[in-house]
Amino acid sequence: MKKLIMAILLIMATASAAHAAFxxxxxxxxxxxxxxxxxxxxxxxxxxxxxxxxxxxxxxxxxxxxxxxxxxxxxxxxxxxxxxxxCKTREVPQGLIMKPIRNYLKKNFNDEKVVKIEKKSWGYELELSDGVELKFNLLGQFKSMSMDD
CATH class of the missing domain: 3.40.1420.30 (Inhibitor of vertebrate lysozyme, Ivy)
Structure with a gap:
């Protein structure tokens, strides 16, 4: 059992070292x-x-x-x-945000700016300057909202 654990640890350490080299x-x-x-x-x-x-x-x-x-x-x-x-506290360039999402933001969050955007397999996740997080599907349709704690 000890040999098996040592072999697994050795493989993991080798893989970690090899990964860092990449x-x-x-x-x-x-x-x-x-x-x-x-x-x-x-x-x-x-x-x-x-x-x-x-x-x-x-x-x-x-x-x-x-x-x-x-x-x-x-x-x-x-x-x-x-x-x-x-972009931390700066605004994400508008050209990186698809038009349906920009339209939704203009209508519902006109005073806030997008400071972070992530493209996920299911859609987009945005963070606004006031800490609100918004989720949109791949077509840019609003799905949900949450507050940053």
């Missing part, structure tokens, strides 16, 4: 897929990159985590499409 850090935008470079150029043209983490997974595709000097964090998938944009 990560790469840079500040060079050219290491990103072209689609990610285009998004940065269009929506964050003056922002400077403080770090790009290229996260290669053993069984999954590569993810890219970009941190800008102003604190904004953007996550991209292997194809260079954004999966998460966290």
């Amino acid at each position: 990560d790469k850090y840079t500040i060079d935008r050219s290491n990103l897929p072209q689609a990610a470079q285009d998004i940065l150029q269009e929506y964050f043209p003056k922002a400077k990159v403080s770090m790009i983490k290229i996260d290669k997974h053993l069984l999954k595709k590569t993810d890219y985590d970009v941190k800008l000097v102003n604190g904004t964090k953007i996550e991209f998938n292997n194809a260079g499409k954004w999966t998460s944009v966290d």
Whole structure:
């Protein structure tokens, strides 16, 4: 039994060490897929990159985590499409929010700004500047609301 536990621990430690070896850090935008470079150029043209983490997974595709000097964090998938944009206290660029969601926000939360948006398999999750979290389906239809505690 002890040998089995030791073997499992050894395998886990080896896998963790190997996983860390796949990560790469840079500040060079050219290491990103072209689609990610285009998004940065269009929506964050003056922002400077403080770090790009290229996260290669053993069984999954590569993810890219970009941190800008102003604190904004953007996550991209292997194809260079954004999966998460966290602008902290700044507003997420309107062009990253689909039109039906923008229309809903204008009608119901006109005084608040979107500070974070995440693209999930089931739809979109947004965080507003007042701490309200909103969920929308893939078509941009409102699904639910919750308050940040």
